[in-house]
Amino acid sequence: MAKRIDVNDLNVYYSKFLAVEGVSINIEPKSVTAFIGPSGCGKSTFLRTLNRMHEVIPGGRVEGQVLLDGDDLYGAGVDPVTVRSQIGMVFQRPNPFPTMSIKDNVLAGVKLNGKKISKSDADALVEKSLRGANLWNEVKDRLDKPGSGLSGGQQQRLCIARTIAVKPDVILMDEPCSALDPISTLAIEDLINELKNDYTVVIVTHNMQQAARVSDKTAFFNIAGTGKPGKLIEYNDTAAIFSNPEQKATEDYVSGRFG
Amino acid sequence: MTTNALTSKSSTSGRAGDKVFSGAALAAGVLILITLFAVAVFLLIQALPTFLADPAEISGGEGFFAYIWPIVIGTVIAAAIALLIATPIGIGVALFISHFAPRKVAGPLGYLIDLLAAIPSVIYGAWGYMVLAPALVPGYEWLAKNLGFIPLFEGPASQTGKTMLTAGIVLAVMVLPIITSLSREIFLQTPKLHEEAALALGATRWEMITTAVIPFARPGIISAVMLGLGRALGETMAVALVLSTGNLIPSLIKTGNQTIAAEIALNFPEAFGLRLAELIAAGLVLFLITLVVNMIARGIIARHKEFSGAN
Numbered sequence: 255m256a257k258r259i260d261v262n263d264l265n266v267y268y269s270k271f272l273a274v275e276g277v278s279i280n281i282e283p284k285s286v287t288a289f290i291g292p293s294g295c296g297k298s299t300f301l302r303t304l305n306r307m308h309e310v311i312p313g314g315r316v317e318g319q320v321l322l323d324g325d326d327l328y329g330a331g332v333d334p335v336t337v338r339s340q341i342g343m344v345f346q347r348p349n350p351f352p353t354m355s356i357k358d359n360v361l362a363g364v365k366l367n368g369k370k371i372s373k374s375d376a377d378a379l380v381e382k383s384l385r386g387a388n389l390w391n392e393v394k395d396r397l398d399k400p401g402s403g404l405s406g407g408q409q410q411r412l413c414i415a416r417t418i419a420v421k422p423d424v425i426l427m428d429e430p431c432s433a434l435d436p437i438s439t440l441a442i443e444d445l446i447n448e449l450k451n452d453y454t455v456v457i458v459t460h461n462m463q464q465a466a467r468v469s470d471k472t473a474f475f476n477i478a479g480t481g482k483p484g485k486l487i488e489y490n491d492t493a494a495i496f497s498n499p500e501q502k503a504t505e506d507y508v509s510g511r512f513g
Numbered sequence: 514m515t516t517n518a519l520t521s522k523s524s525t526s527g528r529a530g531d532k533v534f535s536g537a538a539l540a541a542g543v544l545i546l547i548t549l550f551a552v553a554v555f556l557l558i559q560a561l562p563t564f565l566a567d568p569a570e571i572s573g574g575e576g577f578f579a580y581i582w583p584i585v586i587g588t589v590i591a592a593a594i595a596l597l598i599a600t601p602i603g604i605g606v607a608l609f610i611s612h613f614a615p616r617k618v619a620g621p622l623g624y625l626i627d628l629l630a631a632i633p634s635v636i637y638g639a640w641g642y643m644v645l646a647p648a649l650v651p652g653y654e655w656l657a658k659n660l661g662f663i664p665l666f667e668g669p670a671s672q673t674g675k676t677m678l679t680a681g682i683v684l685a686v687m688v689l690p691i692i693t694s695l696s697r698e699i700f701l702q703t704p705k706l707h708e709e710a711a712l713a714l715g716a717t718r719w720e721m722i723t724t725a726v727i728p729f730a731r732p733g734i735i736s737a738v739m740l741g742l743g744r745a746l747g748e749t750m751a752v753a754l755v756l757s758t759g760n761l762i763p764s765l766i767k768t769g770n771q772t773i774a775a776e777i778a779l780n781f782p783e784a785f786g787l788r789l790a791e792l793i794a795a796g797l798v799l800f801l802i803t804l805v806v807n808m809i810a811r812g813i814i815a816r817h818k819e820f821s822g823a824n
Contacts, residue, residue, distance in 0.1 A: 420714060
């Protein structure tokens with residue numbers, strides 16, 4: 255559990271368009287790393303390369319290495335399905351399966367690949383995962399109701415429960431709070447703080463206060479202009495990025511003086 | 514005198530548009546109900562003599578029920594064969610077009626399937642009569658020889674191939690484009706969000722389809738199958754050409770059986786008086802079958818409403 259990620263000189267393409275260029279970054283296990291930067295700078299695109307979700311988009315491909323505890327995700331013979339079951343992902347908009355009950359949503363990933371699970375194990379796992387996502391008390395009486403009947407914040411925590419139910423090594427979060435109200439956001443942020451005890455967490459956020467609140471390290475991405483590739487500008491401890499950045503661009507962005 | 518600033522005077526033109534549109538929508542809705550009602554009334558009135566007549570005067574001499582039930586069963590069997598063949602193939606082709614085929618292949622293939630739906634049924638009938646039926650004869654003989662102990666395949670097999678099974682297969686070909694193109698539209702509407710959710714959990718492509726695409730598309734698939742069923746139940750020309758009719762028999766590979774639509778089409782030109790009323794009564798029964806089947810389908814869709822994703 256909780257593996258480290260090392261990225262070596264990664265280029266990310268949409269067909270021929272170079273979207274992100276030359277990113278090298280080392281992400282520690284059991285830590286929270288935040289990616290910040292302006293819209294279109296490639297931080298979400300880069301995040302999706304960390305569990306091979308980028309290539310789901312037609313034309314999406316990468317050059318370079320992403321190592322999970324030393325094993326290259328893009329190595330020959332590596333099945334993206336295996337990668338994704340070890341590196342989970344939470345999306346910008348809550349996306350529980352609308353045709354499944356709350357319980358089935360939590361178990362959706364566990365039942366994949368033909369795995370069987372006994373009823374008592376399933377019940378225990380559902381409770382453990384929902385507790386892990388701070389959702390158990392709110393839904394324990396309606397586990398058989400559809401997941402789409404929950405509030406946005408609850409749905410997002412259901413998605414987190416679904417992700418941790420498959421016991422991944424890493425959890426990627428792509429702006430998980432951008433569709434949520436402040437109270438739900440706070441609930442998710444508290445949850446992220448707890449998740450880092452067991453998992454490596456990487457989060458993309460537009461909200462700099464959020465990055466400052468939840469992350470141990472922060473990476474700032476930027477683009478020189480439209481049509482140019484996004485680049486990793488600065489990567490450091492969160493406190494350093496926000497109080498004493500090395501790069502002028504980082505300082506301009508975090509202080510709100512960004513063009 | 515106080516005036517309310519929110520009461521506007523200049524917006525009547527916009528309101529007029531609203532009124533015209535809601536009026537037009539209402540008229541269209543009412544028109545459909547009137548048409549349906551008029552059809553039902555016409556069938557009832559014209560069929561009435563059949564129900565009042567002396568049972569001995571009805572074709573077959575044993576009353577309307579004895580006359581109608583064999584062809585009701587025949588109709589249902591033909592439609593069932595068609596759906597059993599066309600539904601899995603149609604869903605499979607639709608999935609291939611929407612989720613597996615490269616985009617360059619998917620587009621033209623989709624158009625091609627839509628074109629199949631535009632072929633007149635008499636052409637399908639002629640093809641079934643001249644090409645398919647003779648081609649199936651060896652297959653039927655094999656079935657009669659090896660699976661003849663099952664009543665469905667009891668021999669001796671028809672030497673022309675003009676049997677219930679042939680009719681069902683021709684109907685399946687006709688129904689296939691309807692099921693395929695409707696299912697494909699629904700599959701394409703599956704939210705990317707749900708597909709990615711499944712993939713991000715470590716689903717293979719097939720698992721993504723079973724966890725995200727098929728459940729989302731379920732009501733749509735049922736509707737598509739129902740529309741296909743409508744065509745299979747009501748199809749006249751193809752069945753009239755392909756099936757050499759006879760009494761109701763269990764075997765699908767012998768000459769025999771009849772469907773309502775073909776019975777009406779074959780006998781209508783020479784029918785008058787009570788015989789005409791009989792055929793119209795048969796039409797009424799077909800109308801009722803379609804109605805009941807559609808209501809059952811609606812019921813199935815409604816029962817899963819809570820989990821449909823519409824909320």
